[in-house]
Amino acid sequence: MSVTDHDRASAVQHATLVFERELSAPITAVFEAYASATLRARWGAPSDTAVILYDAEDFREGGIDRYRCGSKHDPNIHVTTHYLEIVENQRIVYSETITTAGRRLCAALTTVELAPCERGTRLRSTTQVASFIGAAMIDGHEVGQAASLDNLVQYFESHGVT
Template sequence: MTVERRLARAEFTLTRDYPAPIERVWDAFADEQQKLSWWGAGDAMEAGEWAFDFRVGGRDIAEGKFHDGPVSRYEATYTDIVEHNRIVTTYDMWIDGVHMSTSVASLEFEPIDIGTRFTHAEHGVFFDRFWADGPGRETGTRGLLDALGVYLM
């Protein structure tokens, strides 16, 4: 079987206003136990490997199997962290062991009157059979930000 070699790029920016102080929103990313409370697919996924190393140069890994579906693997490296201001990562995704994409994501935290304005901006490169998955990445990220909002309530 021949694999068609393709490459596609996708960019998106999502902004949410959370009625929580910036320290609380920040800690949802910076504290391992808090991140475990909201990150991922919840009951839709059987958890696999997990690693958390929140520091510049540190790596996170989140792997899991969707019920009756594929194994998803996320590996991120923190490239910049400014407390209560920003987190920048590069990350790779695999589906059933096949490299799907590489992305750069910036997470910004801004204090506002009602709490915190959070902005996630991402640029992804999608490989071969996954070349059309950019819109799915944005949808998945929206789901994560929804889960964060529920967690912060």
């Protein structure tokens, strides 16, 4: 993704993205899939050509994660996550700043809510995104997050967690 001075001077684009999934796993397992950076790295990359590499992880209220993501050949997107609220097995609220080549691409606030359902766990993820480089970043955020959550569903289906 290339960021030009024109992109940075354009107006901030905002969006609220809401995703819902039903997972065939208990809430405790879904919560752990978020709490563990090792597990997040397994299901979080949106495609087989992408990767997530954690440089620092601290999953607790007030904790900060830092990771790189993007193409397996050049993971040049840097993400800093701040955990704002964690209610075990119920809710995770975090903010993210996404940069590349030292330039801020977007900031986001995400709330992940977990609730029991007949299948196992209902997950609702609401992300409020402020893109500093236009609508394409929001589109990428939406596509990437949807794919990651689909991977999480597949992770539990293939691992048979109960």
